[in-house]
Amino acid sequence: xxxxxxxxIIGIGGTGMRCLETFTHMCAMGLYDGMEFxxxxxxxxxxxxxxxxxxxxxxxxxxxKKTSDSKNGATSNDSFFSAKINLFEFVTDYxxxxxxxxxxxxxxxxxxxxxxxxxxxxxxxxxxxxxNFDLSHGYRAQTHLGSYLMYHAITDLAKRLxxxxxxxxxxxxxxxxxxxxxxxxxxxxxxxxxxIFGGTGASSIPVIPKAxxxxxxxxxxxxxxxxxxxxxxxxxxxxxxxxxKPADSQKSNRDNAIIADSSFFTLNSQAALQFYQSDPTVxxxxxxxxHIGWPIDAIDYSKGKNEKETIxxxxxxxxxxxxxxxxxxxxxxxxxxxxxFLSEAKSVYLYKSVRFEDNILNFSKDDFIGDGKNGELFGxxxxxxxxxxxxxxxxNEGALGHDxxxxxLKKIGEVTDIYSALDQQYTSLLTKYFRSFGYTIDxxxxxxxxxxxxxxxxxxxxxxxxxxxxxxxxxxxxxxxGELFTEKELHWKSRFIGGSYDPFISxxxxxxxxxxxxxxxxxxxxxxxxxxxxxxxxxxxN
Numbered sequence: 001x002x003x004x005x006x007x008x009i010i011g012i013g014g015t016g017m018r019c020l021e022t023f024t025h026m027c028a029m030g031l032y033d034g035m036e037f038x039x040x041x042x043x044x045x046x047x048x049x050x051x052x053x054x055x056x057x058x059x060x061x062x063x064x065k066k067t068s069d070s071k072n073g074a075t076s077n078d079s080f081f082s083a084k085i086n087l088f089e090f091v092t093d094y095x096x097x098x099x100x101x102x103x104x105x106x107x108x109x110x111x112x113x114x115x116x117x118x119x120x121x122x123x124x125x126x127x128x129x130x131x132n133f134d135l136s137h138g139y140r141a142q143t144h145l146g147s148y149l150m151y152h153a154i155t156d157l158a159k160r161l162x163x164x165x166x167x168x169x170x171x172x173x174x175x176x177x178x179x180x181x182x183x184x185x186x187x188x189x190x191x192x193x194x195x196i197f198g199g200t201g202a203s204s205i206p207v208i209p210k211a212x213x214x215x216x217x218x219x220x221x222x223x224x225x226x227x228x229x230x231x232x233x234x235x236x237x238x239x240x241x242x243x244x245k246p247a248d249s250q251k252s253n254r255d256n257a258i259i260a261d262s263s264f265f266t267l268n269s270q271a272a273l274q275f276y277q278s279d280p281t282v283x284x285x286x287x288x289x290x291h292i293g294w295p296i297d298a299i300d301y302s303k304g305k306n307e308k309e310t311i312x313x314x315x316x317x318x319x320x321x322x323x324x325x326x327x328x329x330x331x332x333x334x335x336x337x338x339x340x341f342l343s344e345a346k347s348v349y350l351y352k353s354v355r356f357e358d359n360i361l362n363f364s365k366d367d368f369i370g371d372g373k374n375g376e377l378f379g380x381x382x383x384x385x386x387x388x389x390x391x392x393x394x395x396n397e398g399a400l401g402h403d404x405x406x407x408x409l410k411k412i413g414e415v416t417d418i419y420s421a422l423d424q425q426y427t428s429l430l431t432k433y434f435r436s437f438g439y440t441i442d443x444x445x446x447x448x449x450x451x452x453x454x455x456x457x458x459x460x461x462x463x464x465x466x467x468x469x470x471x472x473x474x475x476x477x478x479x480x481x482g483e484l485f486t487e488k489e490l491h492w493k494s495r496f497i498g499g500s501y502d503p504f505i506s507x508x509x510x511x512x513x514x515x516x517x518x519x520x521x522x523x524x525x526x527x528x529x530x531x532x533x534x535x536x537x538x539x540x541x542n
Contacts, residue, residue, distance in 0.1 A: 012044065018319065024058055038180050044200055061081065078519050080385060080529050176342060191233045194237070206276075210281070232287060233287060236273065240324045292328055327352070363458060382464075468484040
């Protein structure tokens, strides 16, 4: 096997999209130095709020990285935003006439006698309500239906791509993804993000390897397939959230007769885990499967929203992020950074425990991608990026609507003018990214971004001191970006009066903090990011 891995990630359904959101922020932290990823978002609902939020985040990431030579930029090393992400989108469109229900897709609504045997077979497995609910918001925890339809959607598109007819612009992205997967040969590493207790993700994880392989076979007229040396991994994410039970009045509407009911998520998780443990096809196709669970009562995503009906999908489905999704991102890190177990012929099931006592979970830097050297790496990358965020949003008021990066640049201009060419379009975009990562303050109201949403789901410590996550305006004004860790040896050098901000700015004029050739920072904005990264490291006391 060659040493160069070709990395592919597939995010499926709402949970899969939030896992991809975490993955993108991990790339921004610099945890995937020098790596390039082909990312496919796969959903049945093109208006889904979590899907759109994640895709927009990846597009912002790429706009931060882009150069005149590449729309997605280049990989870099020992820096923030150091991975390259190529985004591909695929939506199984169930909004068109004749595609809105299972009955319509399969022609079982027809009175043609030729379909009588198929109708009877379908009725053995699918009730009339299941055959006729609106598919545009997903598979609604009907995984037996969803697996069939997702496989059909992928292979059907392959047939149309081969024929070259009735192809939409968005569907061409899937064709490019398929070709990249085929050309990766034995170096392909494919990781799937999704849950096992709901609808789209739970339906798709078991069939994705076969569906992709069969799609290549169809598209390549029997001459293309996924190489036998390619490796698959996936998250087995069990129940960790819930939402209000659908009322009878909502279910009386025929389109809503089938709605996912979170009271069954625990049972769904148990049944799914039994399936993954015993199914021979899954065990042949996935080399690594990461079981991630939640030991505390599930978080209620509908709490305090006063929703009249249970949200089944669409733009309104924009759930908060959760620490389990962060652990899924770390599972992907393990998969792409390790060869362990990948040579074995059967699946390996992995899990990672975190200290849990008296309903308290305390996460240290060693609880994410491993302890020792990996724990130190995680703590450094995570803590330093949070510090960068606070420099932009807190110290320079980017959270209040100002261009925090531009104000930081003006301060940096007191010691060096090498970044004066950075335009406001770039600084505004980078400030916007940090708002997505951190927080905003809208008319005096604190609005949590990814980091604070993750912290809100943790009943205990999350690596840094609790002051790093304060939402109190008075405390935010006094917050020192150089004192985020509880451990004082990890604090930045500071003056007795004035904190660490001015000493940090002063490090930017030191020759030792300038970007090195090893960092692969070739254009001004890449050099700016690498320089900030180096100066934060140089500011730490140790």
